[in-house]
Amino acid sequence: MKFLEFTPLDSINFFLDDLNLGESTIKGSLEAYSCKHTSMDRKLSFSLEHEILGYLSQSADSDPSSPLEYLSSRSSRRTLIYLVLTLGHMYPDYDFSAVQAHLFFREEEWDSFRQIFDTYLFEAAKEWSLLNDGSLLESMAKAIDEVIKLDECEVYSYNPDFEGDPSIEKGAIWSFNFFFYNRKLKRIVSFRCCCLSNLAIDGLPDEEILEEGEDDGLFINMDM
Template sequence: MKYLEYTPLDRINDFLSHLSLGERTIKGCLEAYSCKHTGTDKKLSLSLEHEILDYLGKSSDTESSSPAEYLCSRSSRKTLTYLVLTLYHMYPDYDFSAVRAHQFFMEESWDSFKQIFDAYMFEISKEWVEANEGNSLLDTLYKALDEVVKLAECEIYSYNPDSDGDPFLERGAIWSFSFFFYNRKLKRVVSFRFSCLSNLANENFLTEGLYYEEEDGEIFDDMDI
């Protein structure tokens, strides 16, 4: 997969790169990728496919709502593979399991995404309006996404891993969301993750680190080396 540069996304990324709201900081990042294989993508894609097929071979659950039933579809396996490949490109040092990742993906609609965005990015949206002469942040985001992946043709997925499998989790995180906009025809994915971090938690971490350094220094001051 190849990282794609788009000016409309860059404009929003610049705004969301570091927004301090007193005790909290809001961060957001949009990344666009082509689903065409590059580098080691083909090998990794085959590995993910084999993992899924092996899981299906061992699964005895035949309920229609089971993960195994969903993954029996070649189209569904392909979609999952592209989503996991996107995760790999976002976090190359993290080892993702396709079967495990599948448990954390949920299909969404633009309305469900909008509800979350409006609820959690309300204050940031006000900041955007003030800085951009009244233009809505959500409308700007919609236009940018539509330009890159044509939202009317998109499948939208949220990714909500548990804490053990969450490479997105940062120190002091209060909340975080990750969404993927996948256009099957264009073979293109846009990821959008946004989070809220506690400035107090990070300040306490730095203070504790400084305290321990000073404490260690005092101990070593009394030692003959």
């Protein structure tokens, strides 16, 4: 996987890099990757493939209805491996298991992404509209389309449990990861975004942050 620089993504990334909304701060990033393997990726890809096939071999004897059974398709395994490799580039300090990561990936529709976006980036979208023409979602969709042809993409969400979420930082209120994969172009655009409590950023003890979160109905892992 190779990180790709695309100018259309810059304005979105600049806006969401450290967006202070008063009580909270949004941190978001759009990144593009080529699915062409580096030498390191080839080694890791082989290891992930071996892990998946080993698991399938074991589960076939014990649980024929395993949710991983569809990974007997080489194309499905390749897609999962591309997604896991992308995660590895996004979070280089985290060691991802293909079998475990698969449990947290889900194929989505654009409407699902739009619903998540409208719900959790509502305040950010209002800030964007004060500075730019057009909505934040429309601008993001246009930028992604220029890079990867949105109507040809498969959309995936990655929503791990709290302990397995590499994106969670101290004071996190919510976080999500989406991936737009174009098979023809062999290219992936990732969108990671999280919201941090400014109480945590300002150094408020964790116990008080938790109390604030309970009072305001805040949460860490959202239900996708």
